[in-house]
Amino acid sequence: MSVTRRRFLQQSGMISAGLMIPQAMRNRQMPPVRPLLDPNSLTQFVDPLPIPEFAQASGYRPSPTEPTAKLPYYRFAMRQIESKVHRDVKPTRLWGFGSSSPGPTLETRSGQGLLVEWENELPTAHFLPIDHNIHGAETDKPDVRTVVHLHGAKAPPESDGYPESWYVPGKSALYHYPNNQDAAMLWYHDHTLGINRLNVVAGLLGVFLIRDSVEDSLNLPSGKYEIPLVIYDRMFDAQGQLYYPVSPDPKSPWIPEYFGDAILVNGKLFPYLEVEPRKYRFRVLNGANGRFFHLSLSSGQSFHQIGSDQGLLAAPVSLDHLLLAPSERADVIVDFAEHAGEQIVLKSDAFTVMQFRVARNKTTDTSSLPSALRPVPKIPESEAAKTRMLSLSEIDDRAQNPVTMLLNRAHWSMPVTENPVLNSVEIWNLINLTDDSHPIHLHLVRFQILDRRRFEPFFYKNQGVMKYTGPAVAPDPNEAGWKDTVRADPGMVTRIIVRFEGFVGRYVWHCHILEHEDNEMMRPYDVIAAR
Numbered sequence: 001m002s003v004t005r006r007r008f009l010q011q012s013g014m015i016s017a018g019l020m021i022p023q024a025m026r027n028r029q030m031p032p033v034r035p036l037l038d039p040n041s042l043t044q045f046v047d048p049l050p051i052p053e054f055a056q057a058s059g060y061r062p063s064p065t066e067p068t069a070k071l072p073y074y075r076f077a078m079r080q081i082e083s084k085v086h087r088d089v090k091p092t093r094l095w096g097f098g099s100s101s102p103g104p105t106l107e108t109r110s111g112q113g114l115l116v117e118w119e120n121e122l123p124t125a126h127f128l129p130i131d132h133n134i135h136g137a138e139t140d141k142p143d144v145r146t147v148v149h150l151h152g153a154k155a156p157p158e159s160d161g162y163p164e165s166w167y168v169p170g171k172s173a174l175y176h177y178p179n180n181q182d183a184a185m186l187w188y189h190d191h192t193l194g195i196n197r198l199n200v201v202a203g204l205l206g207v208f209l210i211r212d213s214v215e216d217s218l219n220l221p222s223g224k225y226e227i228p229l230v231i232y233d234r235m236f237d238a239q240g241q242l243y244y245p246v247s248p249d250p251k252s253p254w255i256p257e258y259f260g261d262a263i264l265v266n267g268k269l270f271p272y273l274e275v276e277p278r279k280y281r282f283r284v285l286n287g288a289n290g291r292f293f294h295l296s297l298s299s300g301q302s303f304h305q306i307g308s309d310q311g312l313l314a315a316p317v318s319l320d321h322l323l324l325a326p327s328e329r330a331d332v333i334v335d336f337a338e339h340a341g342e343q344i345v346l347k348s349d350a351f352t353v354m355q356f357r358v359a360r361n362k363t364t365d366t367s368s369l370p371s372a373l374r375p376v377p378k379i380p381e382s383e384a385a386k387t388r389m390l391s392l393s394e395i396d397d398r399a400q401n402p403v404t405m406l407l408n409r410a411h412w413s414m415p416v417t418e419n420p421v422l423n424s425v426e427i428w429n430l431i432n433l434t435d436d437s438h439p440i441h442l443h444l445v446r447f448q449i450l451d452r453r454r455f456e457p458f459f460y461k462n463q464g465v466m467k468y469t470g471p472a473v474a475p476d477p478n479e480a481g482w483k484d485t486v487r488a489d490p491g492m493v494t495r496i497i498v499r500f501e502g503f504v505g506r507y508v509w510h511c512h513i514l515e516h517e518d519n520e521m522m523r524p525y526d527v528i529a530a531r
Helices: 001-010 196-202 458-462 514-519
Strands: 059-062 071-085 092-098 106-107 114-120 148-151 170-175 184-190 205-211 226-234 262-265 271-275 279-286 293-297 303-308 309-319 320-322 329-335 343-348 351-358 383-394 400-409 426-430 438-442 449-453 485-488 490-501 505-511 522-527
Touching: 092 196, 106 114, 148 170, 148 485, 184 196, 184 279, 205 226, 205 279, 226 309, 262 351, 279 320, 293 505, 320 329, 400 505, 426 438, 426 485, 505 514
Parallel strands: 071 114, 106 205, 226 279, 271 351, 383 426
Antiparallel strands: 059 071, 071 092, 114 170, 148 184, 184 205, 226 262, 279 329, 293 320, 293 343, 303 309, 303 329, 343 351, 383 400, 426 490, 438 485, 438 505, 449 490, 505 522
16 A cells, blocks of 8 residues: 555545654654654643634725725734743744634635735745755745635635735735635635745634525524634644654755644633533634544434535535644534433544533533524536546655656646636546545636546556546535635546636636645636737
């Protein structure tokens, strides 16, 4: 079994992830130069779960599209901070928004535009290892650069966070988010070409919530009963500082995947949350660079997923485990009513994530779990004006270690090959020729998963012949809503159908394993006006 195949099986939960990295994968990395923290040596559940504060507008400014209109204006400053990830760990140097990582939650309503000024107040030296061989991170580039992408936003191209639109400490960018989209959980994070993986590990991420009247009418758990859970993995040294491994080649320190053995939720390691015996709504984000989470509750109870990346599902889906690829979101209802007085652990395979402490006293719960949520009309395949065959591949060295990841065999700087017409529909066939599962994200748009189908990669690689070896498999029920990120599994053709609506301009599509994205697995695409 190849290393990457084993990695996919581990991360997808098909086999136990354990706490050890396979020897072959460890051989891709230099041994740590300083002692590392063993998270399992720490006492669990001694820190309460932090809840990110809500961002407050700083005033109003003219709309860029309607100068006579005023829009709420927010200021988010990226700064170096210190934060305690655990009671018994020394403060950790991080990069956050304002004074926290994750940053403040920005909450708005559908159709209510706003402005955000993303200010770079970071130091001029990076504290994580930059590989200057990677395109976009050459030695002539400043070490510290940022640009923020609001993941899942239908935003104009100049406010999308294009990877080359970075700026240095002392500079800022003012972005306009029209928010003309359904209620959903989006998230903001760094998107700088060549060092995105490092800036996100450093802490540059946060939650963005859009509300609307449909969501309001459902009487879902709200207020203190609606809680974001931003889950990601990290590595720390014995002094509590972030550790990012490097390859054995000092001239090319990039590694193909980053997996930490410390699982954090909202910035804390092994936190606990005191809950009442009633329904809660959890807005779950996989904010990891490369780890797939396979979440379940130690009580064995089922829960209901009511939404995915781009908003509500048509109806709740009952689950006993939840698989989330990097950048995917899940809107989940957990009912603790039958578990008064219990202590329930949220797990991801062999990893402990957090604890729920259910109070003994009964409480009144007037919230609902409706049987119907929001219609999700299917985009007919007959509307597709174009069908694209797009490969996912990697270039290996002589030792069969990946050195570059590619989309459609093209590098970032090659001419654009995807140019959908505004408001047209396309079907994209994501042909995975690798042993990894790649979460593929398209900026600007939402889409629907049509199906996945197994094929023979050898014939496609060597003869350009598509030979299917199994039937088309429909998406899982909790994938049947609107998505902006799709899991393209190894040896499968994953079909998505997309309506390219919103704006004309340049956007990107990429793998959301950030180490892959940083090393060529990202491509620009142009939405063009109809002729």
